[in-house]
Amino acid sequence: MYTEIIDPVQYPAWDDLLLSHDGYSFFHSSYWARVLRESYGYTPLYFTTFRHGSVLTLIPLMEVKSPFTGSRGVSLPFTDYCDPIVPEGQDLRSVTDCLAAYGRKRGWKYIELRSRNNSNEQDISSSYYYGHVLTLSPDEEKMRSGLRDSTRRNIGKAEKSGVEVIIDRSAQALAEFTRLNCVTRRSHGIPPQPGRFFKSLYDHIIAKGHGCIARAVFQKKTIAGALYLHIGKKAVYKYGASDKAYQSLRANNLVMWKAITWYARNGFKSLCFGRSEPENSGLLQFKSGWGADEHCIRYYRYDLQKGEFMKRATHVKGLHNNIFNKMPVPLLRMAGSLLYKHIG
Numbered sequence: 001m002y003t004e005i006i007d008p009v010q011y012p013a014w015d016d017l018l019l020s021h022d023g024y025s026f027f028h029s030s031y032w033a034r035v036l037r038e039s040y041g042y043t044p045l046y047f048t049t050f051r052h053g054s055v056l057t058l059i060p061l062m063e064v065k066s067p068f069t070g071s072r073g074v075s076l077p078f079t080d081y082c083d084p085i086v087p088e089g090q091d092l093r094s095v096t097d098c099l100a101a102y103g104r105k106r107g108w109k110y111i112e113l114r115s116r117n118n119s120n121e122q123d124i125s126s127s128y129y130y131g132h133v134l135t136l137s138p139d140e141e142k143m144r145s146g147l148r149d150s151t152r153r154n155i156g157k158a159e160k161s162g163v164e165v166i167i168d169r170s171a172q173a174l175a176e177f178t179r180l181n182c183v184t185r186r187s188h189g190i191p192p193q194p195g196r197f198f199k200s201l202y203d204h205i206i207a208k209g210h211g212c213i214a215r216a217v218f219q220k221k222t223i224a225g226a227l228y229l230h231i232g233k234k235a236v237y238k239y240g241a242s243d244k245a246y247q248s249l250r251a252n253n254l255v256m257w258k259a260i261t262w263y264a265r266n267g268f269k270s271l272c273f274g275r276s277e278p279e280n281s282g283l284l285q286f287k288s289g290w291g292a293d294e295h296c297i298r299y300y301r302y303d304l305q306k307g308e309f310m311k312r313a314t315h316v317k318g319l320h321n322n323i324f325n326k327m328p329v330p331l332l333r334m335a336g337s338l339l340y341k342h343i344g
Contacts, residue, residue, distance in 0.1 A: 189321025
C-alpha cells in the first residue's frame with residue numbers, strides 16, 4: 001500500500017478521520033500540528049497509509065531545521081508522547097526503516113519517536129519517562145475512592161482554606177496562567193515557552209473548544225493553574241504552574257480534582273497526566289495519588305548516518321539551569337523566544 005506524506009492542517013476532515021482509530025491522541029490532531037508549525041516554523045510530515053478510507057498507519061513527524069542544532073525528524077517536538085499507529089505485529093524497526101530513506105535525502109541527523117506502546121523494544125530506547133492515565137467515571141464518589149488518602153486530605157485542605165477553582169477558556173485565564181508559568185519555570189531553571197506559542201495555543205485550540213484552563217483563586221489572586229487539551233473522549237494535562245508562596249494551601253490538588261470531575265461530567269473517558277522524569281520523585285508522587293495507571297514512555301533516536309538506534313542517558317539538570325534560575329523575568333522570556341525553535 002502507498003504511504004502518503006501529508007500535512008494534517010491542510011488535509012480535509014483530518015480530525016474526524018483520526019477519531020475513527022482507537023489509537024488516537026490529542027497530539028495526533030491537526031490542532032496540535034498547527035500550533036507547532038505556526039509557533040516554531042516546523043514542517044509537518046505525517047507518514048500515513050489508508051485502507052478503505054481509514055487510517056492504517058500513521059507516523060507524525062515534524063522537520064526541525066536549525067543552524068545550531070542541525071536538522072532532524074521528531075515525532076513530535078515539545079510533545080510528551082505521540083504513539084506510532086501501526087498494524088498489529090509491526091515492530092518499531094520496520095517503521096524506522098521506511099522513514100530513514102526520506103530523512104537521509106533531507107539531510108537529517110536522526111529520527112526521534114516517542115511511544116508508550118513498545119515495551120518489548122526497551123533495549124533500543126534512548127531515554128524513558130513515566131506516564132499516568134486515569135480512567136474517568138461519571139460516578140464522582142467512585143473516583144474519589146481511588147484517590148490516595150493524602151491526596152484527599154490535600155483537596156480538603158484547599159477547600160477549607162477558601163481556595164476556589166475556575167475552569168474556563170478566557171483570554172484572561174490564559175494571561176494569568178502564563179504569568180504563573182514563567183515564575184514556575186524560572187524556579188526550575190527553564191525558560192518559559194515563547195509568547196507566540198501560547199497565543200497560537202489559545203487561537204487554534206482553547207478558543208475552538210479543545211482545551212481549557214483551571215485556575216485556583218485565593219483572596220482574589222490566582223495562585224495555581226493547569227492547562228488541559230482534549231479531543232474526542234481523551235484529555236491531557238499539559239502544563240501546570242503555581243505560586244510557591246501559597247504551596248501550603250495545596251491548591252494544585254484542588255485544581256487537578258476539579259479538572260478531573262469537570263472532564264468526567266462532560267463525558268470524557270480518560271485523562272492523561274503527561275510525562276514525568278524518573279528522577280522527579282515529587283511529581284511522580286503527586287501523579288500517582290489519583291488512582292491512575294502508570295506506564296513507561298520510551299524515546300527512540302535512530303542515527304541516520306550510523307544506521308542504528310542511539311543510546312543516551314535521561315537529561316538531568318546542569319549549569320544552564322542555574323543560569324536561567326537567576327535571570328530576570330524579561331530576559332528569561334527573551335531566552336525562551338530565541339531558544340525553543342532550535343531545541344524541539
